[in-house]
Amino acid sequence: MTDLIQELCRLFARALELEYVTDDTDFYLAGGHSLSALALAVSVEGATGVPVRVRDILECATPKLLAARLAEARAGAPDPAPQAAGEPRRAEDGTVPESVRWLWLARQGSHGGGAYTVPCLLRGEGELDVDRLAAAVATLPARHPALRTVFVERQGSPRAVVTDRVAPLDVVDLRDTPLTEDGFEALVQDRVEVPFDLTEGPLFRSTLFLRAGGAWSLLSTADHLVCDGRSLAILADELVDAYGRDGTPSAGPAQGARPAVGRPDGAPSAEPAQGTRPAADSREKSLAYWRGLLTPPPAPLLLPVDQRRSGPAGAVTDTVALGIDPRVTDRVRTLAATAHAGLFAPLAAAVASGLGGLTRTDDVCLGTPVDRRSLLGLDDAVGFHVATVPLRLDLSGHGDPAGLVRHVAARTADALDHGEVAFDELVATLDPPRSEGRGPFFDVWVALFPRIDTGPAEPGAIGLRGGPFLQRRGMFELSFQFVEEERGLRLCLQYDISRYARDTAEQIAARVLAELDRLAGEPEAPGQPPNDSPAPAFQGFRFDA
Structure with missing residues (x-):
């Protein structure tokens, strides 16, 4: 048990990005949240061979409590078969994961692709070299095949194709154009609404806005089929890093990088790394969970x-x-x-x-x-x-x-x-x-x-x-x-x-x-009695399901 607790302390510290934790450190009080709990659950399962859920982290939030639960789960359970970490595999036919297929199908019946665009507007800091930034932007699709992926239809289903189509940095010079903030936002909105062609691509583009007084902003826009919210943060960090290297590409693609394709059975194209859970193992259990939660279906x-x-x-x-x-x-x-x-x-x-x-x-x-x-x-x-x-x-x-x-x-x-x-x-x-x-x-x-x-822009770098x-x-x-x-x-x-x-x-x-x-426990105003009554319901509207 002591060795297990020590290993859990190490994994807790890594998930929390701390130097060390004690056996009674509460994961959530130390800064954990649902996504870092998921990462911790996966790493603990990989290290111990015992299935771990996010719910386990929620209910046993310290290394000591989690060790006790794992020890209990181990008792009487067969030793797990050794699992080798394999190289990512890609489907030759371009089959996409189920989540991507669902999003593609939803787009076909939508009122336009604009709702499926992922735009991010970042304020730049630091003295800008436009050519260096353009070179840095060009490294992003090279590292991430998803940004070079397009989608073609085959018998009513999407197929992903990785191409070499890359959009260069678009530069819009507004330094001599007086614009209010509302006017600038309208200009950005117009850029965001330029549609993507799923079959031709590219499905990722960047626009640099040069503004008066040395100010500048960078708009990154991608189709949701190849990008999500977390991707935007990853790309921002990598862009700053590439700019610091004068736009020189780092060695090879990003770890875990892959196009938006999957295996014909609908599982992710990359084999789960050591310690991750194959989706097929718990699919039926997951369906049973959702059936229990959503039956009868919620009323509008x-x-x-x-x-x-x-x-x-x-x-x-x-x-x-x-x-x-x-x-x-x-x-x-x-x-x-x-x-x-x-x-x-x-x-x-x-x-x-x-x-x-x-x-x-x-x-x-x-x-x-x-x-x-x-x-x-x-x-x-x-x-x-x-x-x-x-x-x-x-x-x-x-x-x-x-x-x-x-x-x-x-x-x-x-x-x-x-x-x-x-x-x-x-x-x-x-x-x-x-x-x-x-x-x-x-x-x-x-x-x-x-x-x-x-982070702050260091000399010769940007933020x-x-x-x-x-x-x-x-x-x-x-x-x-x-x-x-x-x-x-x-x-x-x-x-x-x-x-x-x-x-x-x-x-x-x-x-x-x-x-x-x-x-959140908003404090009452001085001299005012506590108000325990609920806020009144709206009046005067027609309630229509």
């Missing part, structure tokens, strides 16, 4: 819409952006750590609780993405490596904030543990009732976008800071997008303008932030 939320449904959700959207005070953010982080959760859990809890109070229901189902890189052994890979999952929450019986956040954290951990099933397979298997223009299981999306920050750039097109009626900033958070509520008036969206966003304040 009776949201306070202003107009009846017409056409697909999110065809044209607008955004309400509200800042979250840094002091509130600090209290939210504390609540998350004490509830053994990452920052996402209290944010999703606030959305669920706010909408639950608004619609008078305890059964709220949200959609969210989960990153599966650690399970696939592709921690540094660029591509589409996320799964869409329904997060069905039971708000009854969770009167205290920590209890509600723990419930959300547990459901998130279970979603990570059962993320092998692609969303379209889940829909096809469970076959929930659907109405025109409405997606299955949920109408509301919630996501957290960590801030991209490559990049920023995050996602919100678009005019979406995929959902309401999308709650929390964006980390240098201090605090910002809630960007993207809403379907064919369904909601702006003042309605503003009230919904304000209600969610009020709920976040309540969950």
